[in-house]
Each structure stands twice: as structure tokens, then as C-alpha cells.
Amino acid sequence: MNKYKKDPNYFLDYFINNIFIFSILIVALILIKNDYFSFNITGLSFLLIPVGLLLGLVVATAFHNASHGNIRPRILNTVVGELCGAIALDGMRNFRVGHMLHHIHSDDPILDPHPPHGLTFIEFIKTSKNKTISVLISKYYEYHGDTSSSRSNIEKQLICYKFSVVLKLVFWFLLLGPIGFFFFYGPTFLTYFLGFAHLNYISHGLDDKGDEVMFNHDGGVFYTFMNFMTAGGYYHKNHHKYPGLYNPKRIDLLVSNKSEKFKISDQQTT
Template sequence: MNKFKKNPNYLLSYSIAHCIFFAVICLLLAAFKGFSYEVNFKSYDSLVVLLAIILCGLPSSVLHNCAHRNVGPRFTNDLIGEFLGTLMLYGYRGFTLGHMFHHKYPDNPEFDPHPPRGYSFLRFVISPVKATLIIIERAYFKFFGNNSKTRANISMQKTFFNVSIALKVLFWFLVFGLKYFLIFYLPLYVLNIFVFAHINYATHIENSEGNSEIINLKDGLYYKFVNLVSFGGYYHKNHHLRPQVFNPSKIIESDENYISYVPEIDLKTPKRSKIFELKLVNGLEQLSKKLNLE
């Protein structure tokens, strides 16, 4: 976060570099490998889909640990982080920055990219990238001022960020071909987005006093399985208490409640709907209005 505070082009230069790099790589792949549109499915392809399902939460979990520099020496950690940031499309640097805001300001609607208070789950799943950009923009203007120059920088950041995502999608399409892009990459990506979103949604709760609290979830077949695959992803309270531990399920759990955010004003929000209800309730938008956030 210190580099972000000191360098107004910290994210812009990263996105531009990604655009150039992946544009060149995609051109080379297209020239020498070409586009594969084969979709002749075989019976054993079901194993590929199964592998994508089994890996749900693993790439995001390791990327998350890379953000905390928990994956070996600095060079190895960052190399793995860059690979997984490419796999998840949004990039290692932006993810790390947004995640550091989440740890420094957990559940604070002004600077946490994904406080689940007031969100329906479906809206929460599709909101993190946009919400993170809003938080980063807010912090950027706080550090560098809100003027024509900084607004132009933010606009370019968004443009190159979106172009870099499109180029990474094309990159993975060229790498896998249409068939394995559809039956391996897409399920892997969607399930990772779902699991990582649910970890944050389900473990950041509103307690009986209306305060935000972070909890661990470990009971039940689903939580046991995902905690195994994701190295303790749902042990979120443990993770916030000791983020430098690779697998927070190995930590002895504290008996004390972890209160992450106490609202200064009444922030009554809609009760959470069932996970699969098709509601698009935007909690951050509601809280921003209540708190007079731009």
C-alpha cells in the first residue's frame, strides 16, 4: 500500500505493462498455435470438469496467500501471484492492494472493497471488482487530490484494466482452445469467484448488536471440503487475527469475538436473503448514501 500512496501511476503502469505483454503473447500464440474451435467431447472429459470442481477455491486461496507474502521467498511468491492473478484475470497487484484495504479497514464501507452488510449474495458475487475500483478511486483521490489530472489517471487506469482483462481472456482461450476453455477454465474460474465471494460473505456477519463480526466456519460437509481444498479459507476470523499464517485452520481458535466494525450511526440494512435468491440488493450503494460517501 505504501507504493500506491507514493506513486500516482502505480496501478496505471501495471495495467499498461499487462496490456503490452498479453497483446504480444496473444499475437504470438495466434500466429504459431492458431485458434482451436474443436468441441468434440469425449467421455473422459467429465474428469476434466470434475478436476475444475475439485480445485474450487484453490487458485484464489493461493493468490490470497501470495498477497500476504506467505508463499516462499519473495521472487517465488510474486511469480506465483502473477500467474494466479492472470488466471483470475484481475491481476496480482490490484488484488493485493484491494485486499490490504480489506484487512486495514474490515467491513468499513468507506475503505473496505467488499463489506457484505446489506448485500444480497448474488449482487455480492458480481460486485467485488467494481466495488474494489470504487474504493481504490476514493483512496487515490484522498492521497493525490481530486483534479483534472488525477481524474484522467483514474479514467486511464479503468480503460487499461478492462483491456488487460479482455486480453487475458483471449490468452487463456488461445492456451486451452475452445473445448478446454469451456469445460475446464470457465468452471474453474466461476467456482473460484463463487467460493471466494461466499467466504467473505458468510464469515463477515452482523451480530445481534448491529456490529460487523468476523467468524470461522468449519462444520458441515461443504465447509470441511472447501477448507481442505483452500487451506482453511473459511477460518476467516483466524486469518484476520494472523494473516501471515498460510493455513489459518491450524491456528488455535480464540474464544473472543472479533468485532471488525462498529457503525458510528444507525446502518440498518436489509436482512440477508437466501444464498440462491435472485435479488440484486447493493449494500455498498445504500451505505455510501447513508454515510455521504462520494
């Protein structure tokens, strides 16, 4: 966050570097590989789908924790974060800043990048990306001024960001081929995106008084399975209280949890 506040080119330089790196990778794949469009479907091709679906949940978990610096040794946060960011068609740098703003301004209808209140799940997934971009732009103007230079920088950021997304799609298609892209990468991205969206949508709500609250979800087949695959990701209330814990279900690992004062005892089981 501090670098985003101080450096007006913090995102722009990053997106340009993404374009440079993935352009090189694409050229290398074109030179190395001979066949990019072979589409020979076999029975094994369909086995890639469930593997991809499971991997997407792992990617979401690792990407999220890397943004918090929860992976050890710490150098792996950048490595894992950038790899997961490439799979997610996003970037570690902008994801981290947006996610930190979510933690700072949780459920604020203006400042939270993706507040779910008053939206259906479909509306939430359709608007969350643009809402996040809008919040980041507002913060950029707050930090660096709403000037012609800032507006030009934002325009360049958006162009470079969108171009980097296209390059990442091309990279995965060339690397995996049509079968791997549609039967493996597609399902991976699907569960990454929908898993993240569902977790955030279902974990923020309103109580009987209309006040914003967060929930932990566990129990039953669905939440038991999802907490297993996402390292306790649906313990979202715990996560907001202890963002430095890789698995927020395991608050028993915290030294502070030995004191009743710090315990979270109102876990919601759904």
C-alpha cells in the same frame, strides 16, 4: 500500499505492462498454433469440469496468500500471484492493494471494498467488484489529489484494466482451445470467483447488538471439504487476526499461541 500512496502511476504502469505481455503471448500463440476452434467433445472432456472446479479453489487460496506474502521462498509470491491473477482475470498489484484495504477497514460501509452487511449473496457478488473499484479510486484521490490529471489517470487505468481482462480471456481461449476454455477454464474461474465471494460473505456478520463480527466456520461436509481445499480459508476470523499464516486454521503453529492471552477460543462451528 506505500507504493500506491507514493506513485500515481502504480496501477496504470502495471495495467499497461499486462497489455504488453499478453499481447505478445497472444501473437505467439497465433503464430505457433494452427487450430484454435476445434470443438471435438469426448467423454474425457467432461472430466475436465470437476478438475477445473477444484482448481478454482486452489487458485483462490494461492492468490490470496500470495497477496499477503505467505508463500516461501518469497520470490514465489510474485510468480504465483501473477499466474493466479491471470486466471482470475485480475492483477496481483491491484488485488493486493484492495485486499489490504479490506483488512484495514473491515466491515466499514464506506472504506471496506466489499462489506456484505444488508446485502443478499446475489447482491454481494453483483456489487463487490464495482465497490472495490470505487474504494480504490477514492483512495487514489486521497493520496494524489482530486485533480484533472488524477481523473485522467483513473480513466486510463479503467480502460487499460478492462482491455487487459479481454486480452487474458483471449489468451486462455487460444492456449486451451474451445474444449479447454469452456470445460476447464470456465469451471476454474467459477469456483475461484464464487468461492472467494462466499467465504467473505458468510464470514462477516452482525451480532445480537448489531455490531460487526467475523466468524470461523468448520464442521459438516461442506465446511470440512472447503477448509481442506482452501487451506483453512473459512477460518476467516483467525485470518484477520493472523494474516501472515497460510492456513489460519493452524494457529497452533504460532509461537504466540502458547500463551492463553493470544489464543482464539471462540471459534464458530457451523
